[in-house]
Amino acid sequence: HLPTHVTLVDVGPRDGLQNEKQPVSTEHKATLVAMLQVAGLKEIEVTSFVSPKWVPQMADNTAVMAAIERKPGVRYSVLTPNMKGLEAALPTKPDEIVVFAAASEAFSQKNINCSIAESIERFAPVVAAAHEAGIKVRGALSCSLGCPYQGEVTPDEVERVVLLMKSIGVDHMGIADTIGVGTPKRVQAVMERALKHYPQVEVSGHFHDTYGQALTNIYACLEMGIHTFDASVSGLGGCPYAKGATGNVATEDVLFMLNGLGIETGIDIDKLVDASAFISQALGRPPVARVARALLAK
Ligand code: HMG
Numbered sequence: 001h002l003p004t005h006v007t008l009v010d011v012g013p014r015d016g017l018q019n020e021k022q023p024v025s026t027e028h029k030a031t032l033v034a035m036l037q038v039a040g041l042k043e044i045e046v047t048s049f050v051s052p053k054w055v056p057q058m059a060d061n062t063a064v065m066a067a068i069e070r071k072p073g074v075r076y077s078v079l080t081p082n083m084k085g086l087e088a089a090l091p092t093k094p095d096e097i098v099v100f101a102a103a104s105e106a107f108s109q110k111n112i113n114c115s116i117a118e119s120i121e122r123f124a125p126v127v128a129a130a131h132e133a134g135i136k137v138r139g140a141l142s143c144s145l146g147c148p149y150q151g152e153v154t155p156d157e158v159e160r161v162v163l164l165m166k167s168i169g170v171d172h173m174g175i176a177d178t179i180g181v182g183t184p185k186r187v188q189a190v191m192e193r194a195l196k197h198y199p200q201v202e203v204s205g206h207f208h209d210t211y212g213q214a215l216t217n218i219y220a221c222l223e224m225g226i227h228t229f230d231a232s233v234s235g236l237g238g239c240p241y242a243k244g245a246t247g248n249v250a251t252e253d254v255l256f257m258l259n260g261l262g263i264e265t266g267i268d269i270d271k272l273v274d275a276s277a278f279i280s281q282a283l284g285r286p287p288v289a290r291v292a293r294a295l296l297a298k
């Protein structure tokens with residue numbers, strides 16, 4: 001039995017744009033968020049509070065959070081890798097924060113400049129302070145299906161970090177395929193480990209589509225009852241610390257599949273394609289999303 005309702009978290013403004021080499025104005029970022037909420041997205045990952053030296057595109061984080069026009073019922077999240085990030089984020093009033101760890105040591109070092117154990121130590125006070133402020137904490141676990149530096153990553157390695165995240169009170173576990181190498185059975189094996197420690201409603205999938213496996217992997221998750229997925233409008237993005245990694249699975253492509261399956265999302269595909277067309281035009285290149293390209297060509 002597939003779920004009857006799926007929540008899509010659009011991570012385009014953050015994951016999608018973080019690696020963009022050309023400048024994207026704060027205004028364009030805020031307009032993208034506005035168009036996503038008009039399309040019916042209820043969860044939007046807006047920006048990240050990371051070092052501007054590491055990720056210059058997210059340097060306008062506070063300005064973007066000030067520029068968005070919040071719609072009731074929509075949840076706005078931001079990435080916070082440490083206390084400095086959280087302290088900068090709190091005044092901008094995010095509804096949720098995201099702490100991000102990796103299932104591989106090598107990726108942890110490249111992405112956040114510390115070991116897995118050190119990252120958990122850094123996150124612990126972040127989680128506590130967020131909870132104190134009444135803010136939910138999502139965890140993202142990079143390289144859960146493979147690592148660009150280490151290669152294979154086992155379900156045991158993933159489960160170990162899932163447990164560490166749980167031990168510090170992280171509320172939600174997002175299993176991320178950073179480089180898009182996962183395939184359905186392997187994804188299910190990893191998801192099973194997350195589901196041992198988190199309820200179904202607090203487990204999500206975050207699939208980059210580098211090898212074209214993301215939709216199939218989402219379907220494999222649906223078969224397990226998982227009903228929350230990150231996706232990126234237009235298929236924007238890639239991680240700056242995973243060379244060659246492409247964007248997340250496109251929100252339009254996931255939505256088209258869910259619509260075909262009769263699964264509710266509350267998202268309007270035409271309005272979503274408007275958002276996709278808007279950001280594509282701003283970036284001066286066509287959407288990666290197959291569905292956006294097909295519908296825009298009509
Ligand atoms: P660090 O250099 O180890 O930190 O960076 P530090 O504490 O030693 O500080 C060094 C400098 O950074 C200092 O500035 C700090 O103030 C500053 P300086 O004195 O040299 O001028 N700094 C900060 N500035 C702004 N905001 C902060 C912050 N923290 C320190 N929060 C750090 C550690 C994590 C900050 C750094 O490595 C970093 O920013 N990395 C970027 C990580 C990132 O954004 N990666 C992409 C997002 S994760 C992702 O895409 C994966 C995901 O999508 C899931 C998936 O697909 O796998 C979620």
Ligand code: MG
Nearest residue numbers: 015176178239
């Ligand atoms: Mg990502």
